[in-house]
Amino acid sequence: MRNFLSGFNSRIKNLAPYIFLSNKFLNVSKYPKYDMMSLGFSLMLFILDNMLIGRNECSIEDMSLFLKLLIEKNYNEYLNDEEAKELTYYLKDLLNNNGEMYKYDYINTYNGKKESVDVKLIEQVSYEIKGKVQYKLTSQGLDIIFKTREIYAEYKITVEQLYLQQQIKNGVYDEALETINQLNASVRDLREQIGELYLKIRRNALGVDIEELKSISKKTEEQFIRETKIFDEIRTLLKNQKNTYENIEYENLSNNDRKAIRNINNIERQLEIIIDEHTRLLNDKMGIFNEYINVLESSMGFGIQEAIDFEKDVFDEIYTKNLSLDIANNVLKPFLFNSNKYKLFNIMNTFTQQTFRNESEEEKNIIDYEKDIEVQEKLQRETLLKKREKITRFMTVFLESVLNGKENLRMMIGDFPEDIKEKISYDFDFITILIKIHQQKKINITSILKFEDKYVNDSPKDINLEYYITQSANMNRKIRDIEQFSLISTGEDIVFDNGNSIENFRIRRRLNDEL
């Protein structure tokens, strides 16, 4: 299996708490007027806050008081102690899955095995008999809270750089190679973010908050300076490590040393690519503010912009007022530019080399295609009719033989008209009918005819026994007297002149009052 799936289980482990939260909170039906996800997440932050400042972990009462204030502030509603406690318990139960470990089952695509991850975000601190129950975040709970901090994303590259630095220092080059791949992905992610910001500005500069843009520019500048500095340090570190090995005589290098040198070279090569990309991004990032100014200037030269509700102001009006085609054409005019409109015929072209294309044929097909479908459908209908006629005739002849008391298939065939006698040796439809009858064990004609107008056979590919029995019984009403019959296996074959064979079924006829 490809290497990129190797850490699949640990990635799912990181993903599982988010799956748990969305499963739990997005389907909540109680308290419909509150945003339960926000309240639940705020409660987690409250628990964290209590853990950070060194106080005792929080109790249900602490959480209840917090939620009471939160509801008052956000919804302008007052909850009494009882109501606040009920809400607290409800949210707490959602967050700790009623005290039970949440198990998320998944397929590990790396090894193809079914595996599971446990999720627990908050837990009780103590289980003493008389002690007050208190709650804290589990390490998973803490992890998810930290990952949601903006600073986490901001320092992602830095953290990976430091990690890489440590791995190189400790000579763990195999793992360093994995980290450098991760670092590469993070730098690409950064490129995407910058690209999106540019796109946002270009699409609608007025929708971008200038203060926010200033803050992003300043923050990213600091971030870039920090990251560039660490990249330089890693570069130097790698160089030093390489020098250490280069000072050893080649013959004296162990296999591990040689592998380490190969890895260092790989890391160095990839690092240079990442640093190049990073430097390029620095320039792009620096240009964001200028881009914003440029776009704003262009917008100003383009008149005052107003919001237009294309659906209500334009489409609904045109449609409900039943306006003319010209209005629609004029509204869509900017998209209907026709650059081929005034092309002139150059008579001199008749003397140049001509190429022939199938274009006209293709265009013709646009019209012909629908006709093709019609022709095909007509052919299908005709085939179906012919097939129905053929099978109904065979079924009638066959059932008349049953009615006449023929004991087996061989005797029946002897009595069949010549054309059917000939066809039964090769016509797959006839053979299919006999096999289907045999498989049904017993054909109860009386029961079938109770629903005679319900059977259909609309596909040339299918053979509906009930439909054809009904058709035959309508052609020869005496067939109804058969009541019940079946084809019994005998193990003896009938061999036709063309070499094909079919089992010589015995015919067993029974009346309805027979058991």
Add this chain to the structure above:
Amino acid sequence: MMSYNIDDIKRAFEIYYKILDKGYLSRKDELQDFRDFKEDNINSIIEGFCEKSQLLTIIKSEYIYIVPLTGNNKLAYTNEELRKKMSLSNNTELYTAYIIMMCIIIKFYNGEEYNTKCRDVLNITELEKFITDKIKSLRELDEEDSMEINFKECGEFWLGIEPYNEKIVNHKRSNKTRFAFIIRTLYFLKDEGYVGINDDKEFYTTHKFDNIVLSYYPERERKKKILELIKGEKDAQD
């Protein structure tokens, strides 16, 4: 009074013609043309050409476009030309294509702020459902009958054909299903550089489509003109 020399006029025409031919000018691919376009002398000549041809220049930081203004039948497709171009057999089918185009604008740019693009791609079946639901809801809203064969008849036509037919292998060549109509309209827009289509399943709008929608319609004067055009026809009918 600005004076022009013959070289400015030649250069202006060269750029003007290039944009008309290609449909746009890209800063990345045609940097020199892009810069020259913004030169005062050249720019005012091109703007003069555009004014007389009922065209509008849309200048964005990365691209420059020239688009026809309302009423321009000289450099834009007329109804008849469009019918031929899209192999549509009658006006009802052409209305259908217009409805599809308008609904594309609604689905891509009808976010909370109407001046922004609110999605990257759109599934074709989702667009079909949106158009169908929209026509049904508008039909319930307004039950007045009209003698003219206009948009409403097109709505009835739309609801009268089946959404999809699996027997049709090449939807581009059919006019029997809603899906086929959408595909045909999308391929026209694709040929004109406005959309990209992924496997006849979903499509996305290009920079050209985005920039034209977001610059053309929200401009106050043009918006006013479009609304007056709609209102004017309504008054005339009354």
